[in-house]
């Protein structure tokens with residue numbers, strides 16, 4: 066694992082240097098994926114890396130976890146609270162659509178949640194512009210395959226270093242990097258609404274997805290969920306659809 070970590074760190078350095086930029090930035094949620102990326106970019110650019118904590122109506126406990134991550138890798142950090150911004154934007158949209166009588170209550174929770182992820186993306190790019198940094202994403206192989214991310218939200222990034230690593234491998238990497246156990250052992254959550262956990266929402270587990278990706282046999286029910294998510298999210302792994310030249 067140490068060798069893979071060194072190669073990833075070197076790859077991040079090369080991508081930033083090739084871009085003619087100065088360093089790298091990541092959103093730090095208090096979860097394991099961003100913890101690993103924070104450690105990687107701190108290793109790649111000890112003096113030119115930044116972790117950004119962006120609460121957005123989030124559980125205050127998340128911020129404590131995020132600060133534990135920051136402390137564990139010693140990365141420079143800043144906190145930008147997006148709760149008010151989200152309220153202003155989302156409530157204005159709700160008001161306007163309600164006025165038209167076209168507000169859809171059923172899809173509102175997901176729309177609200179994805180807006181949080183996209184506000185974080187917008188913030189990261191604005192801060193990255195200030196420092197001349199690349200925005201580093203945190204998607205692992207399981208999330209990438211199932212499309213379990215917000216298009217142009219947490220999926221809107223410049224580099225995806227963990228995309229070939231299963232969730233289990235990310236856990237292994239976290240241990241080697243010195244991510245605190247409290248972060249490694251906590252259930253993965255997008256934190257987009259109260260009580261949300263990835264595995265509850267998806268209806269399958271990361272262990273199942275990992276084992277499927279490694280070619281293992283898994284129950285038909287889990288295979289069906291994973292295949293359906295993969296198919297439904299194909300568009301997220303492509304550039305925006307363009308028509309043929311007429």
Ligand SMILES: Nc1ncnc2c1ncn2[C@@H]1O[C@H](COP(=O)(O)OP(=O)(O)OC[C@H]2O[C@@H]([n+]3cccc(C(=O)O)c3)[C@H](O)[C@@H]2O)[C@@H](O)[C@H]1O
Pocket residue numbers: 175178179182212213214215216218219254255256257263266300
């Ligand atoms: N066939 C197609 N071709 C081109 N575009 C297509 C499309 N089908 C939908 N779309 C577009 O994609 C949109 C739907 O995609 P998207 O906006 O991503 O939304 P969606 O996939 O519905 O939701 C995002 C999922 O990712 C989860 N998530 C988000 C963020 C972080 C994490 C985490 O683990 O931390 C998890 C979240 O809980 C939710 O389950 C549609 O509104 C439409 O605009």
Ligand SMILES: Nc1ncnc2c1ncn2[C@@H]1O[C@H](COP(=O)(O)OP(=O)(O)OP(=O)(O)O)[C@@H](O)[C@H]1O
Pocket residue numbers: 091092093094095096097098099100117118119120121123127185203219252253254255256263
């Ligand atoms: N409150 C937050 N502050 C900063 N960044 C955030 C916040 N919430 C989410 N993010 C960003 O969105 C990414 C996607 O979240 P995701 O939940 O998949 O990863 P994670 O929280 O790092 O790990 P886990 O899967 O264990 O929850 C995070 O890795 C992080 O970069």
Ligand SMILES: [Mg+2]
Pocket residue numbers: 094095096097253254255256
């Ligand atoms: Mg999370």
